[in-house]
Amino acid sequence: xxxxxxxxxxxxxxxxxxxxxxxxxxxxxxxxxxxxxxxxxxxxxxxxxxxxxxxxxxxxxxxxxxxxxxxxxxxxxxxxxxxxxxxxxxxxxxxxxxxxxxxxxxxxxxxxxxxxxxxxxxxxxxxxxxxxxxxxxxxxxxxxxxxxxxxxxxxxxxxxxxxxxxxx
Numbered sequence: 155x156x157x158x159x160x161x162x163x164x165x166x167x168x169x170x171x172x173x174x175x176x177x178x179x180x181x182x183x184x185x186x187x188x189x190x191x192x193x194x195x196x197x198x199x200x201x202x203x204x205x206x207x208x209x210x211x212x213x214x215x216x217x218x219x220x221x222x223x224x225x226x227x228x229x230x231x232x233x234x235x236x237x238x239x240x241x242x243x244x245x246x247x248x249x250x251x252x253x254x255x256x257x258x259x260x261x262x263x264x265x266x267x268x269x270x271x272x273x274x275x276x277x278x279x280x281x282x283x284x285x286x287x288x289x290x291x292x293x294x295x296x297x298x299x300x301x302x303x304x305x306x307x308x309x310x311x312x313x314x315x316x317x318x319x320x321x322x
Contacts, residue, residue, distance in 0.1 A: 169201040174202055174208070175207075175225045176237060177234060177237065179214050179217070180213055181239070182283065189287050189298075190237055193295035195293075200303055208225075215274055222258075233306050240255065240276050241280060241283055242276075248276075256272065256274070271302040
């Protein structure tokens with residue numbers, strides 16, 4: 155059995171040529187702004203140029219999948235990072251929104267073939283959201299950006315022509 159090249163070490167040397175969209179919910183903006191900053195810092199550290207990162211603001215988490223799919227369909231972006239925050243309340247609204255957003259992002263990526271990562275916090279409290287949006291590599295925006303970069307490597311590696319006589 156042959157294993158595809160691992161990408162867990164981070165993005166390959168071509169990260170400087172990537173164009174990335176950050177779809178960011180305005181709802182809970184102190185949290186989503188921190189997620190955006192974390193994602194931008196991760197992209198910069200990986201070598202993505204500042205002018206190659208476009209922020210697409212949306213009103214809330216529910217609107218993220220629509221904007222992500224629209225951005226992917228333009229073919230202007232190599233990957234899209236979705237950032238938002240849904241905090242559990244006292245009604246089932248949380249369950250509907252969290253499920254719809256996750257499903258919508260997955261469908262957008264599958265339908266377009268563009269790597270789209272999930273950086274939408276689904277927490278029980280504001281405190282949990284704050285803990286997941288702090289500075290550094292534990293920031294879920296950072297993690298989502300790194301996942302998007304790793305998926306661009308997966309896509310690139312799978313698209314390469316096979317060497318003669320090799321499998322997959």
